[in-house]
Amino acid sequence: MSANSKLGEQLISLNRCEFTGILTIRSQDEKQWEMFFYRGKYLWTEGGSHVNRSLQRNLTYYCPEVNTSLLVLRHQSEIRSLNYYLITVLLQRRVIKREKLKALMETICQEIFFDLLQKEYHNSLEYNIQNTSAHYLLKVGFSLSLDFINLEQMLFQAQTNWSAWGSKGLASCSPHHAPLLKQYLELKQQVPDIIFTNMSRLLNGKRTLRDLAIKMDKNVLDLTCGLIPYFFKGYLRLLEISDLPELYRTGKVER
Structure with a gap:
């Protein structure tokens, strides 16, 4: 912009x-x-x-x-x-x-x-x-x-x-989206156990990309770029979630 x-x-x-x-x-x-x-x-x-x-x-x-x-x-x-x-x-x-x-x-x-x-x-x-x-x-x-x-x-x-x-091609992806892991068994075979454990714990559809970035002390762009390949492979969904009270x-x- x-x-x-x-x-x-x-x-x-x-x-x-x-x-x-x-x-x-x-x-x-x-x-x-x-x-x-x-x-x-x-x-x-x-x-x-x-x-x-x-x-x-x-x-x-x-x-x-x-x-x-x-x-x-x-x-x-x-x-x-x-x-x-x-x-x-x-x-x-x-x-x-x-x-x-x-x-x-x-x-x-x-x-x-x-x-x-x-x-x-x-x-x-x-x-x-x-x-x-x-x-x-x-x-x-x-x-x-x-x-x-x-x-x-x-x-x-x-x-x-x-x-x-x-x-980075993310114009249609909002930092307000929350990643949700799916296809657990197939993904588990593709990544090391410790990475899979962390992904299954954090990517539960309850935290937005911004929430995850600040929790992990990472830049939201770097975090999102790291997750997007899993989205295109069908391992992740990006959800719209509500605000907190x-x-x-x-x-x-x-x-």
């Missing part, structure tokens, strides 16, 4: 004109993303595919000290993104450090930009720009002092990742 994509043009334009508000993006398969900006600074994106799954795997990877089973958030109906609210509360409570939060947010940002570039490759995206005030962004739960995302840098990295993905419970616990 080239740097002059419509998505890239939209984001860089909003960044450079110091836009404050919400960019809503819709794809032809009825997915929706809401991107929040303050004076051109990218704050967060709400929506898309596997929102909770993305947060959970990245929180587990970057902040393994966080016990997600104990997370309780005070219910606030005006919050536009409970996932964003969660990570900023964890920062305020000093449960996670700023550098880890920065890495987590950058990874999630790159995943979202990659997904949008892939959507744009197959069909055009619809854009809607809504100006808001800084007061509104604060009211709906955004921290205007968090300035972690270098938008142009993140967009460039996502475009680089997407170009590499497409160059939210990581937290809501209640009356104070921030």
Whole structure:
């Protein structure tokens, strides 16, 4: 995907004109993303595919000290993104450090930009720009002092990742797909026992390619390229799976 994509043009334009508000993006398969900006600074994106799954795997990877089973958030109906609210509360409570939060947010940002570039490759995206005030962004739960995302840098990295993905013939393969092993007996005869054992344990149709990559500490492109030959030989299926539940419970616990 080239740097002059419509998505890239939209984001860089909003960044450079110091836009404050919400960019809503819709794809032809009825997915929706809401991107929040303050004076051109990218704050967060709400929506898309596997929102909770993305947060959970990245929180587990970057902040393994966080016990997600104990997370309780005070219910606030005006919050536009409970996932964003969660990570900023964890920062305020000093449960996670700023550098880890920065890495987590950058990874999630790159995943979202990659997904949008892939959507744009197959069909055009619809854009809607809504100006808001800084007061509104604060009211709906955004921290205007968090300035972690270098938008142009993140967009460039996502475009680089997407170009590499497409160059390997993977344009129709989503990182959200979950590999499921099949034809066990035939495959067992083709690979060493230890490889077969690991494949049968991990490739159970419950983890996406992104989930597997972060679990195995591998680049998702390298992992996928290693698995694709098994797919073409009929040993694997790539499934669409649902998102995970939210990581937290809501209640009356104070921030």
